[in-house]
Amino acid sequence: MTGREEILQLLAEYDRYVLGCHVHPDGDAIGSLLALGLGLENAGKEVAMVVPGGVPATYRFLEGTEKITTTASLTPEVIIALDCADRERLLLPEAVFATGAPLVNIDHHISNSMFGDFNHVLPEAAATGEIVYDLLADGGFAPDKRIAEAIYTAVATDTGFFRYSNTSGRVLSLAAGLVADYGISPSRIAEEVYEERSYDSLRLLGEVLATLRLAAGGRIAWMAMSQELMAAYSVPLEETENFVNHTISISGVEIGLFFKEINPEETKVSWRSKSAVDVSRLAAHFGGGGHARAAGCTIKAPVTQAVEQVLPFLHDYLTSAGQENTAGEEKERA
Ligand SMILES: [Mn+2]
Numbered sequence: 001m002t003g004r005e006e007i008l009q010l011l012a013e014y015d016r017y018v019l020g021c022h023v024h025p026d027g028d029a030i031g032s033l034l035a036l037g038l039g040l041e042n043a044g045k046e047v048a049m050v051v052p053g054g055v056p057a058t059y060r061f062l063e064g065t066e067k068i069t070t071t072a073s074l075t076p077e078v079i080i081a082l083d084c085a086d087r088e089r090l091l092l093p094e095a096v097f098a099t100g101a102p103l104v105n106i107d108h109h110i111s112n113s114m115f116g117d118f119n120h121v122l123p124e125a126a127a128t129g130e131i132v133y134d135l136l137a138d139g140g141f142a143p144d145k146r147i148a149e150a151i152y153t154a155v156a157t158d159t160g161f162f163r164y165s166n167t168s169g170r171v172l173s174l175a176a177g178l179v180a181d182y183g184i185s186p187s188r189i190a191e192e193v194y195e196e197r198s199y200d201s202l203r204l205l206g207e208v209l210a211t212l213r214l215a216a217g218g219r220i221a222w223m224a225m226s227q228e229l230m231a232a233y234s235v236p237l238e239e240t241e242n243f244v245n246h247t248i249s250i251s252g253v254e255i256g257l258f259f260k261e262i263n264p265e266e267t268k269v270s271w272r273s274k275s276a277v278d279v280s281r282l283a284a285h286f287g288g289g290g291h292a293r294a295a296g297c298t299i300k301a302p303v304t305q306a307v308e309q310v311l312p313f314l315h316d317y318l319t320s321a322g323q324e325n326t327a328g329e330e331k332e333r334a
Contacts, residue, residue, distance in 0.1 A: 008135065008139050016045070016046045016076050017047050021051065028128050030068075030153075030154075031127075032127070035151045037049040039139075048072045048074050050096070061192040063149065081107070081115075105121065111290060129155045144182070166293070204225075215315065220311070221256050222259065224304075237262065240260065257270070267299045
């Protein structure tokens with residue numbers, strides 16, 4: 001579903017915007033927020049780019065992130081949510097919504113709840129950054145090098161640096177164009193995103209990997225991080241986002257899970273899938289969502305109980321006919 005025309009009009013007509021993204025922002029959330037914010041600013045508009053928890057350290061290398069604030073400094077005429085699947089995950093101060101300004105929802109999650117007054121949701125896009133790139137081009141907002149780096153980072157991180165199944169020819173040529181036209185450095189961006197981890201985050205990964213187990217005859221791999229483990233290392237939760245990818249790197253594993261106990265009553269579960277399984281549907285069973293290959297949910301239980309809820313459900317799923325249906329539809333989508 002798309003409200004592209006209306007959104008282009010909103011971007012052209014107004015002067016004051018507040019932009020937000022999802023909680024625990026990743027490279028696509030920060031990159032698309034920054035690209036659109038800078039594009040509007042270049043056009044002489046007032047923009048507040050708001051990330052209440054601050055920009056994760058990994059993405060602070062992006063020029064322009066220093067303009068991102070933790071609260072909104074202006075009264076918006078338009079509110080824009082980026083890379084955000086539902087209203088609950090959109091972190092903006094309540095005062096922003098109290099203005100009654102129209103809410104624009106720009107996203108690529110197949111599970112998007114269409115919470116905006118205007119929705120531009122394209123599940124076929126590899127990243128929200130790809131959608132923002134098109135909006136900027138179609139709206140006549142000239143990109144600059146900072147915007148090109150932000151879009152590249154958005155697209156690169158959401159495709160696992162051009163490894164995942166959402167790596168389309170379109171995404172590769174978009175990225176190639178950003179490199180050729182704006183002189184950005186893919187190697188530097190990859191280094192910033194992957195090779196600037198803290199010592200503690202790597203030691204925590206070691207502890208988490210020690211919990212790695214297989215289930216369902218080797219088709220599921222899972223690992224868990226208790227609150228005690230998190231407390232033992234001073235690592236922000238978002239720095240553990242990529243840990244889950246180790247689970248599906250194991251030969252024969254179809255579904256990878258990472259359970260994170262964020263408080264004694266709540267466990268965040270990250271889901272990954274390698275090929276046939278649409279994990280956004282499985283995560284939806286537990287009130288979550290996301291993409292076919294990467295999804296998430298939160299279970300109101302301590303980590304051991306969350307594991308006991310999810311694993312039997314998955315075991316049943318993998319041994320039932322339901323799996324074939326999902327596999328067929330997934331092939332069509334890809
Ligand atoms: Mn995304």
